[in-house]
Amino acid sequence: MDAPVRRPIDRPTFLRRLSPGFIAFALHRLTGVLLGIYLFVHIWVVHHLSHGEAAFNDIMAVVQSPLFHVLEIGLLGAVLFHALNGVRVVFVEFGRLVAREVMGRTIFATLVLVAVLTLVGAVPFLRLAFGH
Amino acid sequence: MGAPTMTRDNLGSSHAGTRDWMLQRVSGVALVVLLFLHFFVLHYATEGPVTYDKVMARLTSPAWKVIDITFVVFALYHAVNGFRAIIDDFVHRPLLKLILVGSLWVTATGFGVLGILTIATLTVAP
Numbered sequence: 001m002d003a004p005v006r007r008p009i010d011r012p013t014f015l016r017r018l019s020p021g022f023i024a025f026a027l028h029r030l031t032g033v034l035l036g037i038y039l040f041v042h043i044w045v046v047h048h049l050s051h052g053e054a055a056f057n058d059i060m061a062v063v064q065s066p067l068f069h070v071l072e073i074g075l076l077g078a079v080l081f082h083a084l085n086g087v088r089v090v091f092v093e094f095g096r097l098v099a100r101e102v103m104g105r106t107i108f109a110t111l112v113l114v115a116v117l118t119l120v121g122a123v124p125f126l127r128l129a130f131g132h
Numbered sequence: 133m134g135a136p137t138m139t140r141d142n143l144g145s146s147h148a149g150t151r152d153w154m155l156q157r158v159s160g161v162a163l164v165v166l167l168f169l170h171f172f173v174l175h176y177a178t179e180g181p182v183t184y185d186k187v188m189a190r191l192t193s194p195a196w197k198v199i200d201i202t203f204v205v206f207a208l209y210h211a212v213n214g215f216r217a218i219i220d221d222f223v224h225r226p227l228l229k230l231i232l233v234g235s236l237w238v239t240a241t242g243f244g245v246l247g248i249l250t251i252a253t254l255t256v257a258p
Contacts, residue, residue, distance in 0.1 A: 035211070040239075072175075124176060
């Protein structure tokens with residue numbers, strides 16, 4: 001361990017910032033912003049239902065192209081990370097996951113679970129994107 | 133045990149925002165359930181692609197209207213609270229913060245009204 005460096009203001013170095021907790025925080029914020037923007041667009045797209053079948057089908061034709069089906073896998077990944085990491089945060093605050101020894105491991109477990117569930121959940125989107 | 137349990141009464145000025153913090157957890161846990169249901173019904177229990185008839189079959193039923201209106205309200209509240217947390221982290225000038233958080237609420241309310249009206253008024257075309 002290096003001797004502690006005295007600074008006028010104690011700013012964490014970039015490497016200390018890249019701790020598991022910071023990575024989880026940054027990913028939670030990034031996915032949160034993306035999901036927030038998605039929510040606004042989603043409400044606007046789905047509101048075309050009230051303009052009748054033709055209007056709805058026109059807008060859905062744009063967002064159901066193969067490219068968008070692949071992008072939906074990213075949406076699934078963002079949703080899964082934000083949901084599972086959010087649950088982890090609740091257990092940090094109300095349960096026993098705050099301990100330093102388990103923090104890194106639970107974050108790693110969250111990322112593994114998100115990766116596995118995203119890959120499994122991607123199947124119907126890939127079938128839609130590539131036609132089978 | 134070390135320090136006394138922190139409550140609203142001995143948090144000093146940092147009690148501001150505890151309600152937003154708690155409601156973000158409550159709405160978050162609710163959204164985990166609602167979003168799982170939403171994703172499961174739309175993408176796994178129903179064969180794609182999404183069509184007008186499939187969506188209308190759900191959205192004309194009163195039970196789904198109630199579920200989806202609850203969903204819209206919780207999701208928009210959770211989103212506003214999250215965006216507001218980011219504004220709180222980076223914007224410290226009171227007037228600018230007021231303008232940003234104010235326009236955030238106006239935008240979200242607008243989309244909320246659009247979403248709720250869409251769900252509430254959908255009927256099968258005569």
